Amino acid sequence: MDVQVSFADRIPILTLNGRFDGFGALQFDEAAQGIASDAPFWILEFGGVSFMSSVGLRSIVELEKTRRARDGGLILVAIARAVRQLLEISKLDNWLRLVSTRDEAVAMARAATSATVTSHEASGRAIRLRRVAESTSSLEWWKGAANGQLVSATLADLGFAFGLGCFGEGVAEARAGLGAFVSTPLFAGVLPATAHGVSDFITGGVSTTMPVHVQSALGLCGAPALVAEVSAAHPFRLLDAIGDVASVSGAELGMNPIALGFVAIGDRSDQAGACLAVGIAHDSHDAVLRDWPGQIPMAGGRTAAGGAVTLRRRDTVRVSTDVIDAVRSINDPDLLNGVVGLDADAPLSRVTIWLFVPGTIRGGAEKLLKIAIDGDLDWRPEWDAIVRRLYADCQSVALTPLHGGYNSKTFRVVAYDREGRRTLPTVLKIGPLAITAREEVANREYVSRFILNNGTTVLGGAEEGDWAGLRYNFLGVNGPESRLVWLRDHYLRRPTEEVLPLFDTLLTRVLKPWYAQPKWEQVWLYRDHTPLRLFPQLLEVAERDLGLSNDALTIDCPELGLELPNPMRFLKHEYARRAGESRLWYTAICHGDLNLQNVLVDERENLYVIDFSETRPRNAVSDFARLEPIVKFEFPRLESDEDLRQLLEFEEGLTGVTRLSDPPPFIYRGDDPLVARAHAVIARLRRAADIVTLFEQDMTPYWLAMLEWTYSVICYVQLSARHKRYAVCSAALICRAIQEGAST
Secondary structure: OEEEEEEEOOEEEEEEEOOEOHHHHHHHHHHHHOOOOOOOEEEEEEEEOOOEOHHHHHHHHHHHHHHHOOOOEEEEEOOOHHHHHHHHHOOOOOOOEEEOOHHHHHHHHHHHHHOOEEEEEEOOEEEEEEEOOOOOEEEEEEEOOOOOOOEEEOHHHHOEEEEEEEEOOOHHHHHHHOEEEEEOOOOEEEEEOOOOOOOEEEOHHHHHOOOEEEEEEEEEEOOOOEEEEEEEEEEEEHHHHHHHHHHHHHHHHOOOOOEEEEEEEEEEOOOOOEEEEEEEEEEOOOOOOOOOOOOEEOHHHEEEEEEEEEEOOOOOOOOOOOHHHHHHOOOOOOOEEEEEEOOOOOEEEEEEEEEEOEEEEEEHHHHOOEEEEOOOOOOOHHHHHHHHHHOOOEEEEEEEEEEOOOOOEEEEEEEEEOOOOEOOOEEEEEEEHHHHHHHHHHHHHHHOOOOHHHOOEEEEEEEEOOEEEEEEEOOOOOOOOOOOEEHHHHHHHOOHHHHHHHHHHHHHHHOHHHHOOOEEEEEOHHHHOOHHHOOOOHHHHHHHHHOOOOOOOEEEEOOOOEEEEOHHHHHHHHHHHHOOOOEEEEEEEEOOOOOOOOEEEOOOOOEEEOOOOOOEEEEOOHHHHHHHHHHHHOOOOOOOHHHHHHHHHHHHHHOOOOOOOOOOOOOOOOOOHHHHHHHHHHHHHHHHHHHHOOOOOOOHHHHHHHHHHHHHHHHOOOOOHHHHHHHHHHHHHHHHHHHHHHHO
16 A cells, blocks of 8 residues: 655645555554654545555554544544445444545644643643634523423434433324433433433434424534633532633633533543533623523533433543534444533543634524425435535525426525525435445546536535435525526527527537547447336336236227237337447447436526436437427327327338438427427437538438437336327337338
């Protein structure tokens, strides 16, 4: 393994490339031992490491312990999925510090090392105090409605809080477990007010989706101002230590605040274990907090309220200036023991206290992200968690479905930040993990490298359960008030002479970096264009809903007075027989699902393409052949048998050509302007296909690409039986064209 060492503000950065196996661990250990640095925190860049063995993991653990002895530790950057899984299995993902970028790691290391430590003594106890933030925090009051309705919030919303609440997906069933709770941003515990006295906890992945239903609570939002380490030769009370810290911190803070929030992790001297406490210490005359129940008197005219969680052991706790880092190290269900009161008499031998200085008091519900969804949608709790994570920087979001994708859902998002300012337009896509992973790869490989200014940029991703979400923005968008609408809207409301230039821009400018670089190589057309990949029940649906046999040689088409090849027999037998056939043909990067609702247009007629989960190199005419069924089947009028007859005459003309360069004839006796518009667009599509394939004339690759999406119409539940009949006859005409082309 190659280990490169660099420095940022005297902070060592070890960039690792290769296998972190036994030999790699020896190379890593040798490089680490050769670094002469007194910096407490070191950064390890793992972007080039795709494998780590248990021996490599041991090297990381040993170096982490060495840095902890110097009040520091390791910060691991860009962990690959396989390495992260090893850390999770070893239960070290919370014990170590994992971040996404080098900049984030450097900022964390700087913040941890820049604080000045001062030493004090009070009441016979030693206090090491350091300033960790200049900004103030907020004290938040959470309260249910007067009618008994509880407030539902995530752990990210609550932060460090305590009060009365319960866990559960639904409020009604959760009420049975209502009791005292303590929450952190990473886990929470509740002691139900029942006779059994057994605490419940939510940790790990479930903690991001399962809400806490709050009857009343006090919470801390923001960063702590001070961190203090208190130790003594004899046991002491937590609240006495907090009082001592408050008394010596006045000079550091330059004031004596009315209220102080605290998070504390301490060693209990009377048992083998530890505790985490969250609370508020305030002037007993403070009108806002004095009515909170169960307050405990403190020295100096203060009272305290809060809650605590006991821990089964102390040895895994990581204590540093970063309170989240410390909490992360105990986010383990095997470590969390029980929820208890803020016991003034619990003896401690040492404690670390993070002191918050609230500058404001506000209602906690004010900061909850408000999610509005246009239309009737079967919304999942996992999606809610994904939205809250991706838009955690916002006050509210309004989601408008862009199209009802077969596997994924895409939304246009109007969002407002915490100050109520409208942010730049974004798009949210939520789909199964595998599809979203494909989209991330496609965006990186085919979008950002080729069509960045007319595509989307991934702002962030989140996973929950079997689902994942991506948040996109648009580089060329004009501003927060910019209005993005579907190309579909322009197609339907504007005259044809204004619509055609938009298609020209899309095909010959925006996606030109894809289409203008075709490669002549082997393709498997029948295998790659089978509709059974997305619609495996298509043959059964056609027989059940339309009465079409899979084995009959022909079907009747009385609308045209013809007997046509049975397209379902062609699908069942010819696709299977020819799946292994390959031929030379042009390939290019293609979108894979290009439709009028995957293209957005702003007020300046800039075009933006979205939804890249199917993007990859394939048959170069795929995208053009994909658009043709859309303009034929979705928009023209089809309300009567006469409409169907006229559209099939139109279709017979389109499938009557034998070369890509042949202009498709316009045969239509009706008066629907959307048919003429469809013909004009189809002529553009076929001309573009002819150019992309460098004027190759064979129609078969185009027919098969179009047939894939023509068959699919049979399974669209929102379309009428007449539309499906149109698709069946259209597929039959295409099959005839393929057979006639093969015989010439």
